[in-house]
Amino acid sequence: MTENENADNESPAARRLAAIARLTVDRSNQITWYCRGCDKPIKNGKGYLVADEWAAGQKKRRWKELAKDRKPGDIIAFQKLEEGEWDELFDLVPWAAWHRSCDTTRQRVEYWFPIEDIRTVDDFLHWNSHLMEKPWLEYTNWRDLSSSLSHGMRRAVRLEAGERG
Numbered sequence: 001m002t003e004n005e006n007a008d009n010e011s012p013a014a015r016r017l018a019a020i021a022r023l024t025v026d027r028s029n030q031i032t033w034y035c036r037g038c039d040k041p042i043k044n045g046k047g048y049l050v051a052d053e054w055a056a057g058q059k060k061r062r063w064k065e066l067a068k069d070r071k072p073g074d075i076i077a078f079q080k081l082e083e084g085e086w087d088e089l090f091d092l093v094p095w096a097a098w099h100r101s102c103d104t105t106r107q108r109v110e111y112w113f114p115i116e117d118i119r120t121v122d123d124f125l126h127w128n129s130h131l132m133e134k135p136w137l138e139y140t141n142w143r144d145l146s147s148s149l150s151h152g153m154r155r156a157v158r159l160e161a162g163e164r165g
């Protein structure tokens, strides 16, 4: 690996992209989720979609703390920022799809649901409205996940059009 590739992999944008759970959507709006561990499709009953709710809650608390006592024009109280904390502050807590058998991450308080409960675009919308109630959601990459889903849907439409043409 060259130095450039290395640097690119560690850029915030690349990190953010890499953190999005991999999925594909077919023309009938069925979602296939790929395991974070082995990258194979996850069958019903074999895995889940999960986020570290505790970490997202911590991030929310930290943002609130840093928002107190900030000087005019600052987004946070920089004097309270710990060494090296700035980058980390903008990292969103990732949602990840895992096979139960592949998941080696042990998180403190996880929010998860079985993969069979989020198999279609309708399912996704259902969870979306449910999760919108959670105060910690905006500290996760759920928004990236939904834009990945919408890209997947558009790709499915284009593929079908291509096959016909």
Ligand SMILES: [Zn+2]
Residues within 6 Å of the ligand: 035, 036, 037, 038, 039, 040, 098, 099, 101, 102
């Ligand atoms: Zn796996």
